[in-house]
Amino acid sequence: MFARLLGESFARNPRRKVLTAAALVIGMAVATATLTIALEVGDRLAREFRSLGANLLVTPESDTLPVEIGGVDYRPVDEGAYLNEADLGKLKAIFWRHNILGFTPFLDVPAYVSETGGATTLIGTWYRHEVPVPDGTKFETGASATHPWWKISGRWFRDGADECVIGSALAEKYPAALALGKAIHVAAGGVSEGGRSLVVTGIVSTGDAEDNAVLVPLSVAQEISGHPGKFRQVFVSALTKPADALAERGERAQTDMNIQLTPTEYDRWFCSPYISSIGFQISTVLPGTEVHAIRRVAETEGRILTRVGTLLWIVTLAALGAAALAVAATSATTVLERRAEIGVMKALGASNALVGGIFLAEQVLLAIAGGAIGFFVGAGLARFLGESVFGTPASPRLILFPVVLALAAIIAMIGSLVPLRRAAHFRPAVILRGE
C-alpha cells in the first residue's frame, strides 16, 4: 500500500518531480565538484609551488665558515669540506623518495679566464644529468628542476663536455670575448697556467650571483679545481606538506634535548612529508652534512598553501551551504504545494506518520536519484576545472559518492521536515475548503 501510494505520487506529477530532481542534481554536482577540487588542491598547488625552485640546501657539516657573498663562495679550493658526488643517488632512496623532485650539486671554483684577463668564479653544476639511484634505475635532474627561473639564450652545456655557459652580466661586460661559439681558457686560482679550453654555448640570466660567473659542467669544475667527485653544496627541491605544530616539534626535537617525541608522534612526523622530516631523512643518508630548509621559499610556500587550503574549504562549505539551500527550498516548496493532497489523505483517515512517511520516502528517493546524477555531473565538472586550472584533470573520488548521496538525502529530509510538521497541524476541512 505504502509503495503503491509512493508510485502513484511519482507517476502523477512528473513535471514537479523533475524540477525537484533538477535542483538536487545541480546542487549535488556543485557540492561534488568543489569537494573533489578541495581534496586535491593541496597536492596540486604544492607541485605548482615547486616552480619557486629548491627548498632544501645540503652543505657539509661546517668545519670552516663559508665565506660567501652574493651567493659565491670565496673560500680557496683547498679549504673547507666537500661532499661526494657518488652519494647523491641516495637522495632517491629515502622514505619520501618520490617527493624529491630534483637536486643539483654546486662547486664554486675561483678561476682565471684568460680572455677577460681577470679572476672569475667558475660554478660547476648539472643542467640535466642522469644520476644512478641505488635501486638500479636512473634519475635525470639538475638545475632544470631546482632553478626553473634560469633563462638561457643559446643552449645549455652538455653534461661532461668542454663547454660553458656565461652569466649575462659577465657576457655584457665582455661582449666580444665571451660571445656564443667562442672558446675561452679557464684555469684554477689566480694563475694562467694549466686549465682547460671551453666553448661558450649559451648566456644565462638568473637574476642572482650566477650572472657574474661562468657555469660549467660539474665534472669540468671538479677537474679544474683538482677535486674529482666532490662538490660543496646541493640544492634539493622536495614536495612538502605545510608545517604544523607537529612539524615544528619534530624539527626542534632534532636539536633540543628537552623535547621528546612519543613513538607514535615520531612515526607520524617521520611519515609525513614535512620539510623537517625530509631534511632529517636526507641527513641520515648523507652523514656529515647539514640540511637547511631554505626558509624564504619553504615558509612562504607553507603559509600560502595553508591559507589557500583554508580558503578553499570555506568556499567548499559555502558551496555545500548553497547546495543545501537549493535542495531544502525545493523540498519545502514541494510539500507546501501539495497541501491539498495532504488534506485529502488526512480526510480519508491517513495518520500524520503515514503522510510524513510517504513524503519523506519520496524526497529521499528523489535525493538519491538526483544525488547520483549530480555526483557524475560534478565529477565531470571537477575534471574540467582541474584541467583548466592545473592543466591535468582532477580524478573523480569514488569515496565522495556515498557522502554525496547521504548528504542529498539528509538535506532533502530536513528541507521537507519543517513544512511536514506544519502539515501535521492542518485541519483537512480547512484545506479542502480551499483556504
Added chain:
Amino acid sequence: MFWRLVFQLLRGSRGRLAVAIIAIVSGAAVISALLNLDLGVQNKLTQEFRSLGANIVISPVSGAPAQISGAEVPSLMPEKDVVGVLQQLPSAQLAAAAPYLYIVARAQNIPVVVAGTWLDQSQKLDATWKVEGNWIASRDDNSRCLVGRNVARRLHLAVGNALELHYLDRSAHYSVAGIVDAGGTDDNQIFANLRAVQALANLPEQIGLAQVSVAGTAQVVADYAARLAAALPQYQVRPIRQVAEAEGALLGRIRLLIVSMVLLILILTALCVLGTMAALAMERRKDVGLMKSLGGSISRIVGIFLAEVGVLGAAGGLLGTILGAALSYWMGLRVFDTAIAPRWEVFPATIALMIVVTLTGALPLRMLGNVKPAEILRGE
C-alpha cells in the same frame, strides 16, 4: 492603492514567503561574501608573496669581484647615489630598503663575512629570520650586532657575549644582541650597522649593494625596478626573479580556482532563488483569478506581482549583502589573520543581481494573461 495591494500580498502569505526570503537572504549573503573574498584574495596573497623579503637588488655593474683573500672587498658604489635615488622615487610601494657593505673580517682569527646594513630595516627585509635575543631597532646602534646561527656555533657565542672583529689593523667591539636563524647563507654572517662596518673597513660612504623590497604585484615590482634602473644607469638593478617568475603563474592559478568555484556557487544560488520565486509566482494564480474577476487589467496585476517580487529581492538582497560582508570579514580573519574590508561595489552588484534573479523567477507570471478567472475560482 497599488502599494497597499503589494503590502497586503506580502503580509498575506507568510509561510511561503518565509521560504523565499530565507532563500534570497542566504543567497545574497553567500554571493556577496564570496565576491568580497574574491576581490580581497589577490591583495592578501600578493602580500604573502612579499613576505619573501627583498625583491630588487642594486649592485655595481662590474663583473665578478676579484678573489677576496681576507681583506679585500668586492666592487663598491657610493652610498649617497643609491640612497638618494631611493628617497626620490615615490615611497608608496617601497616596503623597505637597505644598503649593504660586505667585508671579510676576522673574529677569533677565523675569517667571517660581516654585513654592514641598516639593521632597523632587516625585520622587514628579512621577514623569515628567526632571532633569538633581540632585533636591533636603530641604524645608529654601533655597539651591538646580530650573529648568524652557524657563526654563533663556530665562535661559541651566546646572546649578550662580547665579540671583537679585526680588519687589517683596525678592530671593533660588539655585544651580540641576537642570534639569527635564517635558514640560508645569512646563517654564516655577522650583521652590524652600516656606519660601524664602513668605519672598520675604512670605506666611508661606500656600499656593496642595496636590497629593496617593493610591495605589490609582480608588475608593480617590475615597473619599480625599471624606474630604479633608469635613475641609476651606472649600476645593475635586477629584480630577484626566483619569486617574480613563479608569483604570477601561482597567483593566476589560485585566483582562477577560486573564481571558478565562486562562479559555480553563484549560479547555484541564483538557480535556487529562481526556483523558489517561480514556485511562489505559480501559487499566486488564485489571487490573480480573483483580481481579474474584480476587473483588474492584466498589466496592472502583473505590475503588482512584479513590485512584490522586486521588493522581496531588494530587501532580501540588502539584508543578505550586509550578512555577507560580515561573513567575508570573518573569513578574512580566519584565513589571512586580517579582516577583508567590504567593497562598496559589491553592495549594488549583489542587490541588483538578486532583483534580476527574483524578477526572472517571476517570469511564469506571463502565463497569468491566459488565466481564466472562472476556472481558477472554481478551483481547477
